[in-house]
Structure formats: structure tokens, C-alpha cells
Amino acid sequence: MAAEVPLVRRRRGPSMADVARLAGVSGQTVSRVANDRHNVDAVTRDRVRAAMHELGYRPNGAARALRNGEFRSIGAIVFELSSFGTTRTLDAIAKAATMSGYSINLLPVLDVSQRAVTNAFSRLGEQAVDGVIILIEAHTLDEAGVQLPDGLPVVVVDSSAHYDYPIVDTDQAQGARLATEHLLELGHRTVWHLGGPPTSFAADRRRQSWEQTLLDHGCEVPPVHDGDWTASSGYEAGRGLAANDDVTAVFVANDQMALGLLRALYERGRAVPGDVSVVGFDDMEEAAHFWPPLTTVRQSFAEVGRHSVDALISEIQAGEHHHSPVSVATELVVRGSTAPPRT
């Protein structure tokens, strides 16, 4: 038995040296072909290409990264992909990064405990990334009191101003004002609010701006109901609102909770928009097909994603810090869930 096969077959692919040997050239020439340098004879290039193909050669990213001192990769720290906004933003980030020749390294935080977040950042230290985009609602960061590795470019997608990193976010305040004023202009005496979780800066901003708008218009500020972004939480909180006949207009901090509220209103027999007007936030694709179609504030996740990548890449390549936060404007989309109050 001439069994000489090693137990663990270290499947290292062929290297430049192997290709070079087969093609009868030097490794450097293979490198030139692999990188599309022009100063290679056409005949040689074809021979090398053929050898590459025959061996199934793939350049080794690690060696390249080591040599060049950069990974061409961006880390994205996320908590839950199931959250609608995060996902959309991540999608835009991935696309923008790809177009700039960077790839995206997903670094999920398994739970929101301090330990998990700290742990994620220490894993980060071991990741082969040139920079990081943080997509976690930043209260968690504050609580965890974590510190990012020094000298690693970072961009935060959130409204927190507590950190000394460049920040890109939707203009939450403007969006909330848009929604609230729309309802007031329809003639409602005041606007109730179904807010996001207190751990979220975005939720904070929307709530604050809603309150300020009411005050600016001399309206009474009703008590806030809180949810956690899910439709279920919107339904739970919505049952309270639905039972209260004073409520004629509600600004909900996202579309999913708005869906839950709509259900609660239905179950209570209150007509939308006849008895109660509802405005959401996000303009998810489904919002146009709620019943009635939801009036909501559209935010451009794509733009937020694109700006984050731009900011991060310029930081990576030039060492620049944009300390002025980028704010992406929102837009009110009026559909069927809002109307003047019943007289």
C-alpha cells in the first residue's frame, strides 16, 4: 500500500510559481498578466493565460493584501439583518463598496449585551479590513462603553453625536416635522405619537422633532406610546390608542408599527382615515399596499449607504475626517391613510 496521502489535505491551490513553471516564464511575468499590465508580449500572455486556466489558478488574496498593505475590504457591524432599515442600508453599502472595488465583511453582533458588542469589536481587531461602518443603534455602543481600535477608519450610521467619528444619517428631525405638520395642516387638533424603542437614537430624534413641531404650533403634547419597531409592538401599543376616542391623528415612527396600529384600529372598528389618520416612516415597498395605502415619510436608505461608503473610503485613502455629519433629506408620500378629521 503506497498510501502517502496526508490525513488533512491542505488544499492550497496552485501559486504563481506553479503557473510560471508550466508556462516557462518567471513568476513576475505571471503577476504582470494577472494584473493586466500592458508590457507583456501577446504570445507570452496567451501562454500564461492558458497555464492559469489549466491549473485553475486563483491569485491569493492574502498574499496580495500582505504585499500591498491594504485589504480592499470594509467591515460592516450590524445587529439584526431582519430590521428593515438596516438591511436596505446594507444593501446600498454593499453595492457602493463593490463599485469602488471594496468587498464587505459582515460582522454580526449576536446580541446587544455589552459583552457581545465588546466581543465583536475585539474580533474586529482580527479582521482583515481597511475600515468599518457601524450600523448599530448607537445607544448600545454607549452602554457597552467600547472603544474601537485606534487608527482604524470608522463611519457611524446613526444620529448619535457622542462619538468622534463621521456620521451619516437620514434627517430624522426633518422627516418627523414633515409628518406632523401634514397632519396638523389637515386640521387635526393635535398629533399622537407611536415611537420607536428608547435605545434608538433615530427614535429619539423623531420623537423630539414631533414634540417640538407640536409646541411650535401651540398644540398640546399627548403622552407617547413606545414600540420596538415591530408590527407586533405597534399592534400592542395601538390597542391603547385605538381605545381612546380623543385620538384622531397618529404619527408612527416606522411603517411596520403603523401596520400593527392599522390592525388595532380595524379591530376596534375605527375607520382609517375617517376616524383616525395615520402617518408612517420609511416608505417600505409594502406601505403602498397596506389598507388603506399608507401615507409615510420616505427615507433614502440607498443614499445613506452610498454616503457612508464614500466617507469611509475617503477616510481610508486620504486619512481625512469629515467631522460634519451628513444628513440625507426625506420626503412625504401622501396616500390614503390621512384625511381631515371628521367634523
Added chain:
Amino acid sequence: MAAEVPLVRRRRGPSMADVARLAGVSGQTVSRVANDRHNVDAVTRDRVRAAMHELGYRPNGAARALRNGEFRSIGAIVFELSSFGTTRTLDAIAKAATMSGYSINLLPVLDVSQRAVTNAFSRLGEQAVDGVIILIEAHTLDEAGVQLPDGLPVVVVDSSAHYDYPIVDTDQAQGARLATEHLLELGHRTVWHLGGPPTSFAADRRRQSWEQTLLDHGCEVPPVHDGDWTASSGYEAGRGLAANDDVTAVFVANDQMALGLLRALYERGRAVPGDVSVVGFDDMEEAAHFWPPLTTVRQSFAEVGRHSVDALISEIQAGEHHHSPVSVATELVVRGSTAPPRT
């Protein structure tokens, strides 16, 4: 002027050698400390740790990968993160991979053209990954006629059997049968179908199984309406169904299209479930809060994700191929959108 600063500051972080110099030990000792080897004197270890911290040392992933011959990274090829199912699966994949000590490299395909897909795979060749999970509906792969790099472990999340790679997927056929039989058992004479796009294997499977179930029960097979998974397409297709008084029961290939159908039925004044019963597929969180709450087929994206990662990692580490596809069972969740037909 002793200005010696290079124009482009290559921001290479400190290396082991720097730490070693500061701590007065050899590089190897630093390596041992970094990797928690036990055979280092406590005093020395503390000194090295202090030096690491002072310099802000982070181990260089590229060098480590080069040395070890593995990247501890998995590529995930996706098309659109906005698609609900893909996202949920990706989330599970990311979590499972993280727990196994792998990170996820997102490789988005920017559009579905052949060129783009082929291009994505050639980029893939340059990625520093140990294996790949493909999350694209596989018709696109067929059309693009692309070939993956040889010797790179691959797992496909889809129902396609055209490829010689391990496949993990939800048991689409079982789910569709569950939905269809539920409606038949309620007493409907037949069940209509609002299907997914013809490019999707998952949609194919659901449609075929729906049809087979009808035939098994001796029911007439009505013509299929197609959508593209979005609520909008469900609404468009749904208008046709809503206008047809023969329609008393519809199995919709996903929840989002079901939402669009519900809207179309509302607009037409047809009651759900009084006039028409509707069953969806996916059980997205929102489905419970549609009006009426949607009866649907729950699939476990988490389990699909976990199985994919398991299969890929065992392929990477042991070179095993599981040629038997993994099928994850579904479950019918009965809510308020289904009832016996009006007599």
C-alpha cells in the same frame, strides 16, 4: 529641515516586530501571547500585552491567512438584500458563521445580466474566501452559464438540482401542498395560484406542487397568475383575480404578494375570508398583522442558513461533499384569512 515624511503615508499598523522590540522579547513570543499559548511566563505575557496595548497592535489578518493557508472567511453571493427571504437567510448564515469562527464576505451581484453574474464570479476568484454560499435564484446561474473556480467549496441555497454542489433549501413542495390542501379541506372547489417569477426555482417548485396537489384531489387547475415577489406585483396580478367571481381561494407564493392581493380584493369590495380565502408563504413578521391576519406557510430561514454553513464548513474542513440535498420542513400557520366558502 529634516522632513522625511513620505507623501503617501502608508498607514501600516505596528507589527509583531514593533511590539517585540518594545517589550524586549522576540517576535515569536509576541505571537505566542497573541494566540494565547500557555507556555509563556506570566510576567513576560503581561509585558507583551502592555506593549501591544501601547502601540495599538492588531494582528495582520492577511499575513496570518497567508501563513495558515486559510482565510476563515465565507463568501456569500447575493443579488438583492431587499428580498425578504434572502435577507433572513443571510442573517442566519452570518450568525452561524460567526459562531464557527468564520466571517462573511458579501459579494453582491449588481444586476442579473449574464455579464454581471460572470463578473461577480471572476471577482470571486480574487476574494480571500475558503468557500462560497450562493443565494441567488439559480435560473440566473444557468442562463449565465458560469463556472465556479475549481476546487472552491460551494453550497447553493436553492432548489435547483442542475449543479453538482450541495444544496440546502426549504421543502417548497411540502409547503405548497400544505397550503393547497388546507384550502381544499375547508371546502373550496379548487385553489387559484398567484406565483413567483418564472426565473425562480422556488417559485417553480411551489407552483408544481400546488398543481400536483390539485390533480391528486381531482380538482380543476385554474390558470396561474405570476408576480415578481413584490407587493406591487401581487396587487397588479390580484386585480385580475379579484375581478373573477369564480375565485374563492388563492394560494399566493409569498406574503408580500399576498398583501397586494388583499388590497386588490378590498378595492373590489370582496371580503376576506368571506368571499375569498388567501394563504401566503414565508410567515414574515408582518403577516400576523395584515388585515385580516394572514394564514401562511412558515419556513425556517434560520434553519436553512444554519444548514448551509454547516455543509460548507464540513466541505471546507474535510473535503466532504454532501450530495444529498438538505430539505427543511415548513409549517402551516392558520390565521384569519381563510374560511370555508360562502354557501
Added chain:
DNA sequence: GCGCGCAATGTTGACGTCAACATCGACGGC
């Protein structure tokens, strides 16, 4: 026909890490 210039190709070494092997010193048994 001589040499210059330039394009094609080859050679060398360094990027940062870590396994394998080498060395060094302390301690214990006899």
C-alpha cells in the same frame, strides 16, 4: 556596423506571522 533606446522578461527581497527547530537555564535525582 556600432551603439543607443526601449520593450520584454528575470531576479531579489520584503510584507507579517507562526511552525519547527535550536538554545538556554533552572531544578531535581543520584
Added chain:
DNA sequence: GCCGTCGATGTTGACGTCAACATTGCGCGC
């Protein structure tokens, strides 16, 4: 007190790539 043992630490080289520099040879001008 000598030697063997073992634990702590140091030295060397290789992983695959590519920039910088070195070399080769060909064509062209005069």
C-alpha cells in the same frame, strides 16, 4: 556536583505576491 529534563524563549525560513531594479535582445539611426 553532574547530567537529564523540561519550560521559557530565540532563530530561521516559508507562505504568495509584486515593486524595484537588473538583464537581455531587437530595431533603428547615422
